[in-house]
Structures are given as C-alpha cells and as structure tokens.
Amino acid sequence: MGNQSFKQTVYVNRFTDGTLDPNVEMSYHVKDKGNIIANTTPGCWGPMITPELKGGNEVTQPVFVEGAEVGDAIAIKINSIRVTSVATASGHDQPMEGRFTGDPFVAGICPNCGAKNPKTVVKGIGQGAVRCAECDEDVTPFTFTNAYTMGFNEDRSMGITLNRDAAEKIAHEAKDYMCTPEHSIQNPVVTFAPHDIVGAIARVIPFLGQLGTVPASAFPDSHNAGDFGQFLLDAPHDYKKTVEELEDRTDGHMDINKVRAGAILICPVKVEGGGVYLGDMHAMQGNGEIAGHTTDVAGIVDLSVRVLKDLEVDGPILLPIAEDLPAVAKPYSNEEMEKAEKLREQWGIEKLEESYPLSFVGTGATLNDATQNGLERAAKLLGIEVPEVMNRATITGSIDIGRNPGVVTVTFLVPSDMLRKIRLDQMTRNHYS
Numbered sequence: 001m002g003n004q005s006f007k008q009t010v011y012v013n014r015f016t017d018g019t020l021d022p023n024v025e026m027s028y029h030v031k032d033k034g035n036i037i038a039n040t041t042p043g044c045w046g047p048m049i050t051p052e053l054k055g056g057n058e059v060t061q062p063v064f065v066e067g068a069e070v071g072d073a074i075a076i077k078i079n080s081i082r083v084t085s086v087a088t089a090s091g092h093d094q095p096m097e098g099r100f101t102g103d104p105f106v107a108g109i110c111p112n113c114g115a116k117n118p119k120t121v122v123k124g125i126g127q128g129a130v131r132c133a134e135c136d137e138d139v140t141p142f143t144f145t146n147a148y149t150m151g152f153n154e155d156r157s158m159g160i161t162l163n164r165d166a167a168e169k170i171a172h173e174a175k176d177y178m179c180t181p182e183h184s185i186q187n188p189v190v191t192f193a194p195h196d197i198v199g200a201i202a203r204v205i206p207f208l209g210q211l212g213t214v215p216a217s218a219f220p221d222s223h224n225a226g227d228f229g230q231f232l233l234d235a236p237h238d239y240k241k242t243v244e245e246l247e248d249r250t251d252g253h254m255d256i257n258k259v260r261a262g263a264i265l266i267c268p269v270k271v272e273g274g275g276v277y278l279g280d281m282h283a284m285q286g287n288g289e290i291a292g293h294t295t296d297v298a299g300i301v302d303l304s305v306r307v308l309k310d311l312e313v314d315g316p317i318l319l320p321i322a323e324d325l326p327a328v329a330k331p332y333s334n335e336e337m338e339k340a341e342k343l344r345e346q347w348g349i350e351k352l353e354e355s356y357p358l359s360f361v362g363t364g365a366t367l368n369d370a371t372q373n374g375l376e377r378a379a380k381l382l383g384i385e386v387p388e389v390m391n392r393a394t395i396t397g398s399i400d401i402g403r404n405p406g407v408v409t410v411t412f413l414v415p416s417d418m419l420r421k422i423r424l425d426q427m428t429r430n431h432y433s
Contacts, residue, residue, distance in 0.1 A: 006031045006066045012038040014183045015279075016062075018047060018055030018106075019239070020252075021218040022271040026064040029273075035079075036063055036276060036303040039181045042296035043209055043280025045090055046178075046186035047222075049130050049140045051099070051108025052117050054239075056222030057253065058186050062214050062275030065305050072269040073311040074213060074276060075427065077304040081206045081261045083156040083283055084179040085297035087170045089190045091147020092291045096140065104141035105228075106220045107237040112137035120187060125171035127192050147194030150295055152204060152283065159283060159295065161200040167193040179298045189296065204283045206299065207260035212252020212316060213267045214275030217245060221279075225253040226363025226373060227406030251315045251363050252277065255294075256402035256409060257285045258359070264319040264431060266308065266424075276305060288401040311422060314377045318359040318409060319431050326398035329357045329411050331432045355396070355413035356428035364406045371399055374410035382418045 010030045030036055043057040050058075065074055101107040101116075110118045110132040119133040130140040149167035150159040162170070167190070170177045174188035215224055220239055223229050229249055232241040241248075250268050259265060267274070283295035322330060332340070337352075344352050360381075362374020375393070379386045389410070393399060397412025419425035 005029050007034065009035040009037060010063055012036060012060045012063065013181055014061045015041055015058045016221065018053035018058060018221055019218055020062070020214050020221050020224055020277065022214050022216060022275070023218070026062050026273060026275055028061060028063040030063050030065055030305060032066045032305070032307045034305060036305060038278055038301045040279045040281050040299055040301055041181055041184040041186060042085065042088065042178055042189070042298050044293045044296050045189035046296060048093070048105065048142045049189060050120060050186045051139055051141055052119050052185060054106055054117060055220035056105035057210050057280045058184055059210050059221045059277045059279035062277045064273030065276060065307060068269045068274035068307045069272060070269055071310060071312045073308040073313050074267050074269060074274045075306045075308055076211065076265045076267060076276060078208070078259070078261050078263050078265070079302040079304060081208065081281065082300045083152065083204060083206050083281070083297045084299050085152070085177070086179065087149060087151045087177040087190055088283065088295050088297050089147060089149040089167070089192060089194050090293045090295050091144040091194055091196070093142045093293065094145050095142055099139055099141045102236040103231050105222050106239060108139065108141045110135060110137050110139045122187055122191055125168060125191055125193050129191050130187050144192060144194050146196045147192070148197040148200070149190060149194055150202065156204050159202045159204055161197045162195060163198045164195045167195040181298060202284050205257070205260065206281060206283055206297070207257050207285070208278055208301065209255040209280030209282055210253050211259055211265055211278045213250045213269060214271045214277065215250045216248035216270040219249060222253055224249050225251050225407060226370060227365060227403065228253060230365045251361055253280070254316065254361060254402050254407050255285065255289045256318065256361065256407065257287065258318060258320040258324040258409070262321040264427070266313060266317040268313045268315065276303070278303070288404045290404055308423070313381060315363065316361040318361060319428060320359055322432060325357055326400070326411055328395065329397045329413055331356060354416040356416065356419060356432055357397070357411055358414050358428065359409040359411040361402070362408050362410055366406055367401060367404065367408060370406040370408045371410065374408055378410055381422060382414065383421065384418070
C-alpha cells in the first residue's frame, strides 16, 4: 500500500452494518500522527429498533492507520466532541419475544413473514411505527418500559425532558431533530415519542460510548466488550463465540463517561492497520449507565491518532482529563510535593516516586470479573504482581464503574520508572503537565 493512499486527515461519514469484521477491507486510510474527523450516528436505541442492523450501535467504518501492526497500540486523542442532535429519546428497554433469534441486538426477525434482519419502514409514530418492509408487521425487537424525550438548548449545554405534545411534534420530524447522518440506515428513536418523565433538567457532558479498534474476529459492534460479549457464547446465530474467542475483542464498547474531549485512549492493535472506529455518542451519563441506555445523539468528533510501536496491550488504557480523575489519583501539586519532601527527610527515605495516573479498562461478565480483568491487565503491562496493583489502586486510585454489568476502570498513580519501561512516561507527563 503506497504512501499516497494515506491522508493527513480523513473525513468519515459512512457506517458499518452493525458488525466489526477484520475480513472487510478498510476504505479509509490515515497517516500515523494524522487526524480523523467523523460525523457519528446516534447509538443504542436507533440501531436497536432497526433489525436490519446486526449490532446495537451503528459505528463508523474503521480507519486503517499507517504503520499499525498486530502487537502495537494506537493512542487516540479526543480533540473535540460536538453534539448536533436537537433532541433525542431514551429509556429502559424490554426485548420483544418472537422478534429475534437468541439476541435482539443482533438477530432480528419478522414474527410474521420470518425475514431475517428485515428491512423496515416507519409508518406514523409510537412504539408500533417500525414495520417490516415486506409484510407490514410490527418488527421492532425492543420497546420501552419507562422512557423520555429530551430537547437541547442551542449551544447543547443543557437538556430537559419533554411532554407528550413536544415529543410527538419531534416524532413527526424525527430525522431532522436527531440530525441523523445521510448514510445512516437507523430508524430514529424519537419516532416512539416517549414522555414518562417531564421537566427533568440534565447537563450536557458529551462522550463516546464506542471508541476503539477492530477485533481479531467478527463481532457485533455492541458486543465488542467482555460483558455484552457473553451473549455470543454458544449463540444461535452467525456470531457465536467460545470463551477463548471472546479474547479477540478489543473492548471498544465501553460507555465510560470519561472518554470525552481532552482524554487520550490507548487501544490494542489486533488487525493490520488497527481499524479505528467510533460512535454511540451520548449527551450525558452517570457512572454505570444503570438504565442500560442513555441519551444517544449524533455529533461531530475530531480525533488525532499515533501508533505506539511494540506496546502490546490486552485492552484499552485511558488517560482521563485531570478533572475526571479520582481525588487520590490526581497528579501532585508543587505544594503537595513540598510536604512529601519534608516527610521523606523526616523518615530517611532515599527517593520519592514521580508518578502519573493511568486508567486500565477491564471488562467481564460481572463487575467483579471486570475488576479482576483490569487488575490483571495493569499487572501484566507494568510487570508487577496483581496485589501491588490492588494496593496502589487503593491508596492512589479507584475502581469506577463504566457500565453495569461489567465495564470498569482501574485507576492509579503509576511510577515514572514503570511508565518509562513501556515508553508512556513522556505522554503521561505531557498530558498532565
């Protein structure tokens, strides 16, 4: 592949069919230290009510990064995230029996004509509006239990939940209010016009629920994680996995609210070129995404990418912005270092550690499994034992829930000597200076 095929900046506005497949050739190519600008689709609910899609998110087509080889990592800096949707809807879900085979996110079927991953048309508004294009049957694999429609102010800094009249007005012009990108095929979730919660105020703090690299084997995009991936074990559809095959994942589907503007995410490279993809932008979310879903929005994202040669990581490593760090994991101020220096002299300690925070993403079937996974990933990369990671995460860090049931961050201050061995000392120092 000649250098002429790699661009300094690529503009991404096309999407997958809901799957991440290493056998599909990448059509976007960016230079190492280049930039990716993407117009992302709303995640979760739109794809969930579009059974033609084979995953619960409609993410961007992956980008091949120059020089990225299996066993490397790619550092992705999030320069900016801008919400474009004027309104959205979300809520707690209930799968609709008879409308899927084994997994409503992946294998939708028409309960009348039996079409697999049927194409759909939208007729009217409400939870019965998504119809099979062949036989006109209601085919949405999910409906709401408790849900809301939210409208945003002009600068996308605040949202409020709306009443029935407002929700139905939005539903009739769904794609316009959601600003759905032109090449997206998802049905806009605001079509359902939910209005169970009215007048709630929420701050807009946007982040990416999906950011990562292509897994080593084909995964539905929403299942590229250790918790959602459990649904693929011995599944009755084309994407079934064994426990061993789940290790092919890259954990791009994290729903960690710290993956926002200013943060750096270091991702594993498991296929040539890495295949950087993104999507599932959310307007806001508390830790845990406890309702299962949050405010999916379309938006514009600006990323910078850099290949880190021979840095073999099992899963993502996050450098959050300082504001998002646990209090005990924030880098020390000059005043704090002066106090520590006095303690060093008092107790005759030869040298103080210089340290900077890292957040290791762990995923698994449960939060306990995810925590263990994050601890083990940290220990393996840093060349230390898990008990040392546990101690450091206790006194200089924190275990925080990204998504219930099984995504966490294991955050702690890592000594510069350890960072130097894995060549991350300069990056972390620059990020937190």
